[in-house]
Amino acid sequence: MTNAQIIATAQQVGSQALRWLHSYYDRGLGGFDDDVTMDLANPNDIYKPLGEVALATGLLLREGVAGADDTRIARQVIDLAWAELREGDLLYDRQLRYPLMTDPLEVYVHFARAGYRHRPLEDQLATLNRLHSVRAAEQLPSRRLASANARRVIGLDQLEDWDALAGATWLGATPEPWLIDWLTAYYVTHSVFHLTDWGARPECLAPHIRDYLRDWLPAWLEVWQEVGHWDLVGELLIVAACIGELEQGTTGWAALASAQQPDGLLPKDANTATEGDPAQLLADHGHTAVVAVVAATTTLARALGGTTGASAGAPAVALGAPPEN
Amino acid sequence: MPFADTTLRDEYAAAVERVAGRVLDALRGAGDPAAPARPSAPDPTRPTHPTPSAPVTPSTPSAPEGPLLDEGPLPKASLAAVRVLGPDLFAAPLLAGLPPDGPTADAAAEALDTFPMAESSPAHGATTAHPAPLDAALANAWRDRATARLVELAGRPAPVAGPEPACLPEPTAGDWPRWSVAMARLSALALPRLDGPVHDLARRHSLTLARGVTRSMLRRDYRTAARLARWLAWTEANGGPAHLDLGPVLDRIRAVGDGSTRMWLELSITERLSGAGTTAAGTPAEPTRPGNRPAHGSTGDSPDGAAA
Numbered sequence: 132m133t134n135a136q137i138i139a140t141a142q143q144v145g146s147q148a149l150r151w152l153h154s155y156y157d158r159g160l161g162g163f164d165d166d167v168t169m170d171l172a173n174p175n176d177i178y179k180p181l182g183e184v185a186l187a188t189g190l191l192l193r194e195g196v197a198g199a200d201d202t203r204i205a206r207q208v209i210d211l212a213w214a215e216l217r218e219g220d221l222l223y224d225r226q227l228r229y230p231l232m233t234d235p236l237e238v239y240v241h242f243a244r245a246g247y248r249h250r251p252l253e254d255q256l257a258t259l260n261r262l263h264s265v266r267a268a269e270q271l272p273s274r275r276l277a278s279a280n281a282r283r284v285i286g287l288d289q290l291e292d293w294d295a296l297a298g299a300t301w302l303g304a305t306p307e308p309w310l311i312d313w314l315t316a317y318y319v320t321h322s323v324f325h326l327t328d329w330g331a332r333p334e335c336l337a338p339h340i341r342d343y344l345r346d347w348l349p350a351w352l353e354v355w356q357e358v359g360h361w362d363l364v365g366e367l368l369i370v371a372a373c374i375g376e377l378e379q380g381t382t383g384w385a386a387l388a389s390a391q392q393p394d395g396l397l398p399k400d401a402n403t404a405t406e407g408d409p410a411q412l413l414a415d416h417g418h419t420a421v422v423a424v425v426a427a428t429t430t431l432a433r434a435l436g437g438t439t440g441a442s443a444g445a446p447a448v449a450l451g452a453p454p455e456n
Numbered sequence: 457m458p459f460a461d462t463t464l465r466d467e468y469a470a471a472v473e474r475v476a477g478r479v480l481d482a483l484r485g486a487g488d489p490a491a492p493a494r495p496s497a498p499d500p501t502r503p504t505h506p507t508p509s510a511p512v513t514p515s516t517p518s519a520p521e522g523p524l525l526d527e528g529p530l531p532k533a534s535l536a537a538v539r540v541l542g543p544d545l546f547a548a549p550l551l552a553g554l555p556p557d558g559p560t561a562d563a564a565a566e567a568l569d570t571f572p573m574a575e576s577s578p579a580h581g582a583t584t585a586h587p588a589p590l591d592a593a594l595a596n597a598w599r600d601r602a603t604a605r606l607v608e609l610a611g612r613p614a615p616v617a618g619p620e621p622a623c624l625p626e627p628t629a630g631d632w633p634r635w636s637v638a639m640a641r642l643s644a645l646a647l648p649r650l651d652g653p654v655h656d657l658a659r660r661h662s663l664t665l666a667r668g669v670t671r672s673m674l675r676r677d678y679r680t681a682a683r684l685a686r687w688l689a690w691t692e693a694n695g696g697p698a699h700l701d702l703g704p705v706l707d708r709i710r711a712v713g714d715g716s717t718r719m720w721l722e723l724s725i726t727e728r729l730s731g732a733g734t735t736a737a738g739t740p741a742e743p744t745r746p747g748n749r750p751a752h753g754s755t756g757d758s759p760d761g762a763a764a
Contacts, residue, residue, distance in 0.1 A: 310673075346667070349632070353633050354674045354675060
């Protein structure tokens with residue numbers, strides 16, 4: 132598969148995954164009940180997926196490498212998600228009530244990246260940013276990177292020691308690549324996502340980490356491709372794009388294209404049902420659709436030169452709609 | 457010892473284990489006199505890079521100093537095992553910087569005579585349009601050819617070798633896993649004094665071999681992992697870059713592998729290749745460490761390395 136074929140496959144898989152997502156959100160699935168408050172009973176049910184949908188569509192809008200139809204659909208989906216969060220008010224309330232929680236910040240950044248801003252929330256986050264508590268929070272190192280990158284994208288004062296943050300992760304230690312396991316692989320992919328802001332800042336990956344990924348990514352892709360874990364394969368394809376090794380995704384992209392169903396559903400793995408209750412299908416495979424859209428966007432941005440993908444060193448600029456608050 | 461209900465295949469497999477045990481004993485006798493017995497439980501005091509441990513091989517009472525194989529005519533199963541193990545029979549002298557020994561060469565020659573040498577499509581028959589098959593027959597052809605070469609180096613009459621088998625094609629982005637498995641089948645060639653197109657291929661693609669180790673470990677295919685680790689040890693010993701710290705890889709395979717004598721032989725050879733730092737010609741090489749890697753693709757070709 133040549134680079135042109137990778138681009139074509141990525142474009143097709145990503146576009147179909149986006150349309151599949153859109154079809155669910157457009158008919159009202161994936162939203163909160165009307166009486167939702169800042170005290171979310173289970174943040175992983177609706178809240179986290181809404182942030183992930185905003186991530187995928189926001190990146191698509193940031194990079195500007197999708198066609199007109201896909202761009203329009205992405206805008207519709209992120210509008211729906213922003214409305215579910217009451218245009219940021221729910222995030223504001225939740226952050227005010229729970230100042231040590233990082234999820235309002237981590238969800239907000241995906242909207243902010245695409246130009247959906249909430250000034251009172253940003254003022255609140257700027258105040259929190261000056262607290263020692265924020266950087267002392269007990270968190271997994273890769274999650275700590277997520278918060279740090281969110282503050283960077285939003286434009287808060289940069290008080291992070293990025294080398295120390297990267298060095299605290301499993302990836303930062305460049306350990307035995309043959310000992311990685313499924314969960315650790317997700318920590319690795321997320322470390323790369325946050326260090327590079329989803330491919331926009333490839334130069335923020337230290338050379339020894341980039342070399343390590345270039346050496347071992349093909350082996351990891353191969354292993355999870357063989358067992359049909361398409362969700363993780365998609366995440367590893369994002370890593371390939373973030374480090375500029377698109378050709379390492381050759382067989383991975385072909386495998387995703389084969390696994391994707393005619394309606395655009397990309398199974399998260401080879402074992403989970405792909406038919407049945409729509410809400411269950413969205414719960415099971417929604418994350419994989421997000422991953423596919425992000426993988427396609429970062430791949431196309433890297434190959435074609437998206438807004439950020441072509442210019443290593445350029446700051447991530449929030450694009451799109453004017454501030455709504 | 458064959459039993460009435462033992463199939464020929466089982467009998468041959470037992471013979472391979474028996475002869476591998478002899479080779480292992482010889483290897484330990486030649487270079488690892490302090491090797492401890494194989495622990496029955498993990499030993500927390502074990503060093504990070506332990507010396508090779510002896511496997512449980514009740515049928516291998518031979519002294520390290522004694523002959524590798526019994527005097528007199530060998531039973532057919534033993535001859536079959538000799539042929540299967542091929543170049544590994546000579547691991548002890550080769551890894552000690554010595555030429556292959558005569559008595560073992562005689563047995564190897566007899567084995568090659570008893571069982572016709574494997575042949576594969578000749579090298580000049582391989583074209584880009586028809587790449588060489590990555591099959592077991594090809595591996596056997598290369599193994600037999602290497603055995604014959606070592607018999608020759610021992611100063612014994614070598615069996616007539618056919619045309620040089622086709623070399624494996626270069627690995628590609630799509631088929632490197634299959635390529636690495638094919639290289640694993642050829643791990644018996646990774647010994648001092650053997651050199652040729654397969655070795656050149658290993659030199660050129662040591663990173664792919666290392667990826668193969670990683671993939672095989674993650675798939676829990678420890679036999680393939682051990683064989684590829686051996687190739688990596690060989691490329692490192694010949695001046696190639698150090699992609700992986702092999703000590704922990706070998707420790708892990710020792711802990712979770714199939715425990716066969718043949719696997720332990722593979723691991724011991726790998727350890728000797730990397731630890732002894734011998735080049736293809738059997739002379740000491742400057743050890744290569746991660747972080748101080750020579751340029752990728754650099755080789756330590758030995759001027760007198762024999763073509764396999």
